Structure formats: C-alpha cells, structure tokens
Amino acid sequence: MKKEKVRERIIRVASDLFYRQGFNSTGINQIIAEADIAIGSLYNHFSSKNDLLQAYLVKEEFEWFKSFEEHSAKVSGPREKIFSLVDYRKKMQLSSKFAGCHFIKIVAEVGDSNPTVSGFVRQHKLKQKEMIRKLVDDYAENENIDEDLVTENIFLLIEGAVVTSMINKNSDSFDQIQKMIEAQMP
Amino acid sequence: MKKEKVRERIIRVASDLFYRQGFNSTGINQIIAEADIAIGSLYNHFSSKNDLLQAYLVKEEFEWFKSFEEHSAKVSGPREKIFSLVDYRKKMQLSSKFAGCHFIKIVAEVGDSNPTVSGFVRQHKLKQKEMIRKLVDDYAENENIDEDLVTENIFLLIEGAVVTSMINKNSDSFDQIQKMIEAQMP
DNA sequence: GTCTATACGGAGATAGAC
DNA sequence: GTCTATCTCCGTATAGAC
Structure with missing residues (x-):
C-alpha cells in the first residue's frame, strides 16, 4: 500500500x-x-479555499461512479442494476448517518454565488441521469414502457428519497421508492 | 394598510x-x-442571530401554508388540489429564480449542528405529507389505490422536483412529475 | 428603543526563515 | 516544501450615551 x-x-x-x-x-x-x-x-x-472546494467535488464525483460500479458489479441485468443504484444510495446514506448528498448540499449552501460549483453539480446530476437512461433503454428492449418518463421518474424519486432521508434521519424513503420503481418496471 | x-x-x-x-x-x-x-x-x-433564524423558519412555514391555501382555493376536489400543490411549488420556484426550498436548504447548510432547526424542518415536512395524505384519502373514496404508497410517491416526487429545479434552474421537473402523478391518479 | 463606538475572536491569506 | 509569525478584514455581540 x-x-x-x-x-x-x-x-x-x-x-x-x-x-x-x-x-x-x-x-x-x-x-x-x-x-x-x-x-x-x-x-x-x-491556491485558496475555493481551489480546495473544486478538488473536493472532483474527488467525490470520481468516487461516486467508482463505488457504484463496484457495488453494482454483483448483479447483472438493467433492472437489477437500477435496484442496485437505489441500494447504493441507501447504503451511502446509512454509512454517513444520513448526511445527505454531497452535491445537493454544496449547491444549497454555496449556490448561485459560485457558478463553477453549480455548473459542476448540474453536470454531475446529468451524468447520473444519463446512466439511468442507459439502463432503462436496455430494459425497454423487452418491455413496453415510456423510457423518457421512467428515467425521469426514477431519477426524481431517488433525489427525493436522498433529501428526505437526510431530513428524517432514516432510510424509509429508499424502501418506499423501491416499491414505486418496481411498479414502473414489471 | x-x-x-x-x-x-x-x-x-x-x-x-x-x-x-x-x-x-x-x-x-x-x-x-x-x-x-x-x-x-x-x-x-x-437575542442572537440564531434567534433570528428561528423567526425566519416560523414565518416561512406560516406563509407556506397560507399561500398554498390561497393558491389552491381556485380549485375544488382532492385531485385538483394535488395538482394545485405541484403548480404552487413550481410557481414558487419560478418566482424565486429557482432558489430552492427554504427548509431543505437550511438543513443542508446548518444540519446536525442545530437540532432545533433540523427538528423544525422535520416537523414541517411531516405536516406537508399529512396534508397530501388527507387529499389522497379523499380521492381514494372513489378510486382503488394504495393510499400509503401514493402519498409517499407524490411527496417524494415533489421533493425531487424542487431539488432538481434548483440545480437545473428550470421548471422541467415539475412538468414531468405532473405526468407521473396523473398516472398514479387516473 | 434606537443610536455610536468598540470589544474580541476567528476568518482567509501572505512573508520570510529554515 | 514545510514551518512560524503575522497581516488585514469581518464576524457576532456588548456597553453606554441619548
């Protein structure tokens, strides 16, 4: 090491x-x-505290995708990968004692005063959604669903669950969205 | 005046x-x-800046419910009231230039360091959900739906849409969840 | 009740020895 | 490259005149 x-x-x-x-x-x-x-x-x-903030965001994004890849490697198939994503975010919240999403938090705090940060977060969330979109597309080959709507639905439910779990300090919302997503992907 | x-x-x-x-x-x-x-x-x-923060939260909660009541007075029926809620939150985000939810933001920033604040926000979100629950119950008298699941679903979709509209600086997510909720409430 | 002046600490950042 | 000492500014909060 x-x-x-x-x-x-x-x-x-x-x-x-x-x-x-x-x-x-x-x-x-x-x-x-x-x-x-x-x-x-x-x-x-x-060079500054702001420079350190940039490094923080870059590192967290890198680890977000890397950790998810490791987590989801256990399962195969698009439907399973999507549930693995829900489980991944649930586990992250549990292990951080429901500290919330790095990216949502920094935008909520720094927000418009730092366009570099808000732009970075916007791109990050877009990447997440595109990843979901690919999985939904894979799944849709065998099922008749509205890919756009299902993608947005899954993405927004996860975001809502993350925020709500931060506020309530429990993981109930993740268990609930799992049922909802199951209903969307029969 | x-x-x-x-x-x-x-x-x-x-x-x-x-x-x-x-x-x-x-x-x-x-x-x-x-x-x-x-x-x-x-x-x-x-007495302190923290005292001012408390007053801020109390005022925002009061106005949240008061403004929604005024906004939703235009329509009648539980289904219409729920869509009025989505529209209310969309309008609030538009008028604030997508500054996000007061309560989510303050928890994201102050968080665990101030239990009074996080407790207040938790209660506030619970009140919102209970309000949705009553509307869903009303609606369920004539339709066969899982009230628990639909309530959580609507609540989490709205939270996700608010956060996402803050990040993306547009109201697309509200238009999307409207379709999703329509599908839940035929 | 409202004002001005100020206390006191900590913030981010820099200088210059080693 | 890393250290200590220090600069300057701004934060919250208080004291005491009016």
Whole structure:
C-alpha cells in the first residue's frame, strides 16, 4: 500500500469536514489541524479555499461512479442494476448517518454565488441521469414502457428519497421508492 | 394598510438574505444595512442571530401554508388540489429564480449542528405529507389505490422536483412529475 | 428603543526563515 | 516544501450615551 501523499490527505480531511459541517462552517485552521500540517503547506498545494472546494467535488464525483460500479458489479441485468443504484444510495446514506448528498448540499449552501460549483453539480446530476437512461433503454428492449418518463421518474424519486432521508434521519424513503420503481418496471 | 413594524422589517430582510445567500454567508452587518437600522436595535429585538433564524423558519412555514391555501382555493376536489400543490411549488420556484426550498436548504447548510432547526424542518415536512395524505384519502373514496404508497410517491416526487429545479434552474421537473402523478391518479 | 463606538475572536491569506 | 509569525478584514455581540 502506497503512503498517502500530503495533498491527498488534505483533500480527504477537507472533504470529510465540508461534508459533515458544511463548507462555510469549516475553517482553514480546522483543516490544517486535523490534517496535521502547517498552513504554509496547505497554501503550497492549493491556491485558496475555493481551489480546495473544486478538488473536493472532483474527488467525490470520481468516487461516486467508482463505488457504484463496484457495488453494482454483483448483479447483472438493467433492472437489477437500477435496484442496485437505489441500494447504493441507501447504503451511502446509512454509512454517513444520513448526511445527505454531497452535491445537493454544496449547491444549497454555496449556490448561485459560485457558478463553477453549480455548473459542476448540474453536470454531475446529468451524468447520473444519463446512466439511468442507459439502463432503462436496455430494459425497454423487452418491455413496453415510456423510457423518457421512467428515467425521469426514477431519477426524481431517488433525489427525493436522498433529501428526505437526510431530513428524517432514516432510510424509509429508499424502501418506499423501491416499491414505486418496481411498479414502473414489471 | 398597517405600517410595517421594525421587528417585521428585520425578519423580512433577514429571511430574504438567508434564503438567497445562505445563513452563514449573511452577516449581521448586512442585515442591519438593508433593514436600515442600527445594530443595537437588532439585538433589542432578537437575542442572537440564531434567534433570528428561528423567526425566519416560523414565518416561512406560516406563509407556506397560507399561500398554498390561497393558491389552491381556485380549485375544488382532492385531485385538483394535488395538482394545485405541484403548480404552487413550481410557481414558487419560478418566482424565486429557482432558489430552492427554504427548509431543505437550511438543513443542508446548518444540519446536525442545530437540532432545533433540523427538528423544525422535520416537523414541517411531516405536516406537508399529512396534508397530501388527507387529499389522497379523499380521492381514494372513489378510486382503488394504495393510499400509503401514493402519498409517499407524490411527496417524494415533489421533493425531487424542487431539488432538481434548483440545480437545473428550470421548471422541467415539475412538468414531468405532473405526468407521473396523473398516472398514479387516473 | 434606537443610536455610536468598540470589544474580541476567528476568518482567509501572505512573508520570510529554515 | 514545510514551518512560524503575522497581516488585514469581518464576524457576532456588548456597553453606554441619548
């Protein structure tokens, strides 16, 4: 196992804090304390706190798709992959104690004041939807369904479930949307 | 028309800033500047910035239900009321330029660090769902549907549509869930 | 009740020794 | 490349005159 580089450790610590506490509530001083480095080192690797935010988002997106691929490798077939996606997001929420979606949270907090961030999140969610769309298309080869509508339906149900599980601090909403999606994909 | 009291003006200005910029990104100094009062006056009316946050949430919840009642008064019948709810939330997002849901945003930003806030939002969303539930029950008297599932379905679709419209800065998701709900309520 | 002045801490970021 | 020391600004909140 390779030794973790300083830059990687900074991103890892900052990501965790941004996610759990929020971006604005996380100070540079806290990051350097938890990463056990000096402030000079941080600014040697990142030009600003905003630069660190970008690295955070890039890393989270990369890991999102990578982790899902690993999670869904256990099953085969488009229908199973879609349920695996629901299960993946449920497991992520459980393991983070229902801290919510990285991308929704950062847009809700930073929002319009940072177009780079909101643009990145928009693209990320679009990629998610396109992934669902491919699975739905695969499935539709043998079933007569409205691919557009089913794709949007699944996507929006998952987004609603993630937000609701964050608010309620439980995973009930994921169990519910599973039933709803089952009804959409007989 | 009654003259707006100082306290009301403070809440109005703070609410607008909290919603558009976020809670942490809004400073006391900005609030008093836009409300055109001195800092001493603010702390005469509110004991802290957190106190102001509470007032903001209480006001937004009150107006949420009041505005929806006015909006939905135009139509009658449970099915129509539900579509009126979708239309209400769509209109709210349009008029705020897709700034998102007050309650989701504040939980995403403040989250676990303020249990009073997260508890308030949880209760608020529960009230929304109970309102939907009553409408679904009314509708179910003449139709054979699974009330639990349909209620959750509508609720989660709306939450997903609100979040997605915030991210995409358009109201497409509301038009889509309308079709989906139509399919649920023949 | 509203004002001005100010306390006090922490924010993000930089300088310069090593 | 990493360190310590420090700069400047702005955050929330308080004191006390009027």
